[in-house]
Amino acid sequence: DIQLTQSPSFLSASVGDRIAITCRASQGILYHLAWYRLKPGEAPRLLIRAASTLQSGVPSRFSGSKSGTEFTLTINSLLPEDSATYYCQQLHGNPYTFGKGTRLEIK
Amino acid sequence: QVQLQESGPGLLEPSETLSLTCSVSGGSITSAYWTWIRQSPGKDLEWLGSIYSSLYYENTIDHNPSLRRRVSLSVDTTKSRISLEVTSVTTADTAVYFCAREGRNDYRYLDVWGKGISVTVSS
Numbered sequence: 548d549i550q551l552t553q554s555p556s557f558l559s560a561s562v563g564d565r566i567a568i569t570c571r572a573s574q575g576i577l578y579h580l581a582w583y584r585l586k587p588g589e590a591p592r593l594l595i596r597a598a599s600t601l602q603s604g605v606p607s608r609f610s611g612s613k614s615g616t617e618f619t620l621t622i623n624s625l626l627p628e629d630s631a632t633y634y635c636q637q638l639h640g641n642p643y644t645f646g647k648g649t650r651l652e653i654k
Numbered sequence: 655q656v657q658l659q660e661s662g663p664g665l666l667e668p669s670e671t672l673s674l675t676c677s678v679s680g681g682s683i684t685s686a687y688w689t690w691i692r693q694s695p696g697k698d699l700e701w702l703g704s705i706y707s708s709l710y711y712e713n714t715i716d717h718n719p720s721l722r723r724r725v726s727l728s729v730d731t732t733k734s735r736i737s738l739e740v741t742s743v744t745t746a747d748t749a750v751y752f753c754a755r756e757g758r759n760d761y762r763y764l765d766v767w768g769k770g771i772s773v774t775v776s777s
Contacts, residue, residue, distance in 0.1 A: 578761060579761055579762065581762075581763045581764065583764070585693075588769065589769065590658075590752075590766075590767040590768055590769045590770075591752065591754075591764075591767040592767070593763055593764060593765045593767075596757070596761060596763035596765070597760070597761035597763070600761075602763075602765065632697065634699055636699070636701075636764070638761065638762035638763065641716060641718070641719070642700075642701050642718040642719065642720065643701040643762075644701065645698070645699035645700070645701070647697075647698060648697055648698075648699070
């Protein structure tokens with residue numbers, strides 16, 4: 548199975564800050580990576596697909612990038628509603644595994 | 655827009671069969687990929703499998719190999735529902751179960767999700 552090592556597991560930041568979450572794949576997955584936001588009681592939301600394509604309707608404060616097997620989700624100008632847990636998922640090889648998540652706390 | 659809603663029992667005993675359905679509204683269930691994912695109490699996400707609902711041919715199913723023997727997926731186009739069955743459940747199957755639509759062009763992604771349903775396996 549392809550392993551995704553996501554870091555950090557927890558992040559505390561202030562409104563207006565810029566943060567980055569990293570996801571490293573255990574082997575090459577080309578651009579087959581997506582980022583999601585999960586909030587309790589809400590349907591999970593797709594943020595980024597194909598490593599760097601912003602999903603329709605997602606604010607441009609969110610961006611994704613790729614360098615080799617390392618993928619990064621960046622959120623600029625944090626807002627209180629960005630408090631959530633963020634996950635990466637590889638869709639290159641079955642089973643389509645997820646990272647362990649990053650819980651983002653807005654101070 | 656497409657909306658998904660999961661339904662099913664919230665509590666099962668070990669060895670029973672878990673049966674969940676995902677109702678699709680606001681769009682067609684055919685010619686689309688549908689996926690089940692679960693989130694354990696420890697918050698890990700696990701992809702369970704996906705099914706392609708074909709209008710003209712046999713449905714295509716992709717399983718997570720670790721669960722292939724216990725998981726089955728099906729589609730009921732007349733009721734616009736996707737179903738998941740997990741046999742011989744144990745406490746390790748306790749999780750929140752989500753259904754999602756899988757988008758595919760050059761790349762794959764899960765672009766529409768349900769809110770999930772909590773399932774507990776306990777004696």
